[in-house]
Amino acid sequence: MRSYQQYCGLARGLDVIGDRWSLLIIRELALRDCRYTDIRDGLPGIASNLLAQRMRDLTAAGVAERFDAPPPIAAPLYRLTRHGRDLLPTLFALVRWAQPLMVGGPEPSDIERNRWIAFAARAFITEIPVDVAELTILLDQPSEPVRLGISNGILTVTLHAASESNEKLLDVVVRGPLWYQLGLLSGEISGTKPEGLLDIAGRRDAIRRFRKLLAAYRPGDRVRSGVLG
Amino acid sequence: MRSYQQYCGLARGLDVIGDRWSLLIIRELALRDCRYTDIRDGLPGIASNLLAQRMRDLTAAGVAERFDAPPPIAAPLYRLTRHGRDLLPTLFALVRWAQPLMVGGPEPSDIERNRWIAFAARAFITEIPVDVAELTILLDQPSEPVRLGISNGILTVTLHAASESNEKLLDVVVRGPLWYQLGLLSGEISGTKPEGLLDIAGRRDAIRRFRKLLAAYRPGDRVRSGVLG
DNA sequence: CCGCATCCGGGGCGATACTG
DNA sequence: CAGTATCGCCCCGGATGCGG
Numbered sequence: 001m002r003s004y005q006q007y008c009g010l011a012r013g014l015d016v017i018g019d020r021w022s023l024l025i026i027r028e029l030a031l032r033d034c035r036y037t038d039i040r041d042g043l044p045g046i047a048s049n050l051l052a053q054r055m056r057d058l059t060a061a062g063v064a065e066r067f068d069a070p071p072p073i074a075a076p077l078y079r080l081t082r083h084g085r086d087l088l089p090t091l092f093a094l095v096r097w098a099q100p101l102m103v104g105g106p107e108p109s110d111i112e113r114n115r116w117i118a119f120a121a122r123a124f125i126t127e128i129p130v131d132v133a134e135l136t137i138l139l140d141q142p143s144e145p146v147r148l149g150i151s152n153g154i155l156t157v158t159l160h161a162a163s164e165s166n167e168k169l170l171d172v173v174v175r176g177p178l179w180y181q182l183g184l185l186s187g188e189i190s191g192t193k194p195e196g197l198l199d200i201a202g203r204r205d206a207i208r209r210f211r212k213l214l215a216a217y218r219p220g221d222r223v224r225s226g227v228l229g
Numbered sequence: 230m231r232s233y234q235q236y237c238g239l240a241r242g243l244d245v246i247g248d249r250w251s252l253l254i255i256r257e258l259a260l261r262d263c264r265y266t267d268i269r270d271g272l273p274g275i276a277s278n279l280l281a282q283r284m285r286d287l288t289a290a291g292v293a294e295r296f297d298a299p300p301p302i303a304a305p306l307y308r309l310t311r312h313g314r315d316l317l318p319t320l321f322a323l324v325r326w327a328q329p330l331m332v333g334g335p336e337p338s339d340i341e342r343n344r345w346i347a348f349a350a351r352a353f354i355t356e357i358p359v360d361v362a363e364l365t366i367l368l369d370q371p372s373e374p375v376r377l378g379i380s381n382g383i384l385t386v387t388l389h390a391a392s393e394s395n396e397k398l399l400d401v402v403v404r405g406p407l408w409y410q411l412g413l414l415s416g417e418i419s420g421t422k423p424e425g426l427l428d429i430a431g432r433r434d435a436i437r438r439f440r441k442l443l444a445a446y447r448p449g450d451r452v453r454s455g456v457l458g
Numbered sequence: 459c460c461g462c463a464t465c466c467g468g469g470g471c472g473a474t475a476c477t478g
Numbered sequence: 479c480a481g482t483a484t485c486g487c488c489c490c491g492g493a494t495g496c497g498g
Contacts (some may be wrong), residue, residue: 001249001489002471005274007335007408008345009352010256010320013327020230020247020490027239036461045234047491090322091239096241097316106236116237123238179236196464216467230470231491249471265480277471281481304479 009194016061021046021054023091026080029064030088030123031115032159044111075081088122095123096219099186105179114144115184118157121148124185127216129154137172139181144187148215169204187217245290250275250283252320258293260344261388273340274319292316299397303358321352325448328415334408343373346411347386350377353414356445357382361438366401368410379442401431401439414447 001019004011017023021043028034028042040051055078058064065086069077106112117139128150137148138160145160147170176179176198184190184198200207230248233240233264246252250272257263257271269280284307287293292313298306335341346368357379366377367389376399403410405427412418413427429436 004253005336005338005340006345007331007339007341008256008325008398009327009331009349009416011253012330013323014252016327016330018249018252023243023247024233024240025236027237037459046489047493048461049463050490087326090319093319093322094242095238097319098238098245099239101245101394102236102238107234107236111234112236116235120238272470276474277480278482278484279471281472 015077016063017087019054019057021050022058025051025054025058025082026063027091027116027119029078029080029084030091033069033077035075035077037075039078042113058084091119092123092126092142095120096186102182102186103180103188105177107115112178114141114178115146115159117141117178118146118159119186120182121146121157122155124187124217125155125213127156129209129212130217132213135172135206135209135213136170137174137210138170140173140175141181170212172200172201172202172210175201185214187214187219190215245292246288246316248283250279254280254283254287255292255313255316255409256320256345256348258307258309258313260297260347262306264304264306268307271342282396286314317351320348321355324349325351325415331408331411331415332417334406341407343370343407344375346407346414347375347388349411350375350386351384353416353446354384354442357384358438358441358445363443364401364435364438364442365399366403366439367399368388369402369404370407370410399431400435401429404428404430410437414443416443416448419444 001013003015006012015165017026024043024077025039028039032038036051036055039055040046040048055064055066059066059078062081063080065081066076066078069075121139125148130153132150133153135150139146139148147158147160149156149158174184180189180196180198189198199209202210230244232244235241246255253272254268257268261267265280267285268284269275269277272280284293288295288307288309291310293307294310295307298304333345342360350368354377359382361379362382364377368375368377376387378385378387378388385402403413409418409425409427418427431439
């Protein structure tokens with residue numbers, strides 16, 4: 001992208017990640033290390049040469065990097081650098097802001113990737129209550145189920161290869177339409193009983209702690225009405 | 230902008246604010262209510278028709294709105310809506326992320342607007358220590374000085390009409406090159422004595438509390454090395 | 459099959475001129 | 479002052495090709 005040529009932090013940041021597709025590339029790399037093709041799978045409609053250009057730009061900016069995975073993986077992979085990962089809290093904030101645009105569920109023309117809910121999970125689970133220090137949840141779906149693991153009060157979100165899940169190790173399993181699961185994470189569905197199409201399975205105590213985990217998110221962080229208040 | 234047509238919060242957000250110039254327009258409106266020309270002043274190089282289009286898009290999206298100011302102001306003004314202001318914490322996060330790109334000072338080709346430091350101030354002052362509940366600081370410059378007012382532990386940042394400042398009401402006055410002032414806010418200049426070109430004036434106790442205010446910012450919020458860790 | 463490079467319309471963008 | 483109008487140009491989107 002053309003630089004804005006402004007001595008302003010916001011403009012400088014946009015010079016790096018303001019290009020079309022750039023943040024969606026970073027989203028894909030945030031979910032897992034990717035081959036070129038893996039990234040393209042998450043960006044339907046992007047021109048191939050454009051993706052190549054973006055990868056050059058992002059690596060040059062120190063946001064992503066190329067590396068060779070150990071055998072038997074033949075293709076080179078891309079991953080986020082430390083600097084790239086530092087950007088994620090910003091993206092989670094944007095996801096929270098945009099949540100009102102998600103409430104009606106997907107439009108017929110919308111592309112969907114089940115793994116994207118892992119990104120939303122990171123955005124909406126912002127705090128771990130002390131008595132939820134150990135808990136394992138599976139957001140189950142036909143393809144790309146997502147595992148939320150809390151250990152020592154630290155959350156780790158991973159993509160689950162389908163049916164890899166040893167259900168013995170899971171405390172809670174959530175099944176149902178993806179946008180219902182999203183509504184659960186974002187707090188729009190907060191009733192204490194499973195809502196309609198949503199199936200929440202697990203021991204009673206585990207489910208209680210899961211709900212407490214979700215309740216810890218508050219939309220807050222509002223800016224007061226005054227100018228730059 | 231063409232919609233990404235993805236059922237993903239990040240993509241949905243970018244559909245609204247991912248266009249070129251959009252976030253810089255929001256920056257200008259965050260600093261003060263603006264006439265059309267005021268916005269354009271902060272976006273050198275933007276085509277007039279393009280700005281008009283962006284304003285239509287942003288008002289349609291409920292991020293900004295047009296309104297008629299009371300007399301004697303003749304021209305219609307733009308301001309952020311509540312929804313637009315909710316976006317500011319995200320932009321502040323981006324400003325913090327991009328700070329490493331600011332350390333060397335402006336490039337010769339860079340445009341500068343002194344008011345932009347007000348935006349940075351909001352980004353880097355993230356917490357108010359309890360004993361700094363009352364404090365008034367002026368970031369002084371030839372044009373567009375910025376006032377940081379803390380009252381009841383709440384920070385308010387305002388643009389000061391030049392020489393409007395009644396210095397009697399100011400606890401601390403900071404003078405010096407803009408990017409030195411920025412370095413002070415972001416913590417790169419944290420020495421206890423005024424650095425070279427930077428002049429920090431005020432009562433000893435006020436300056437001490439001012440430094441404590443700045444020290445409250447920590448770059449933190451890092452994401453661990455694991456994927457979506 | 460994967461990782462691009464190339465080619466080719468179309469439209470968004472940059473710059474300027476113009477109008478109420 | 480607040481936009482609208484016009485015109486290149488280049489970036490982007492879509493398809494194809496091709497070497498590893």
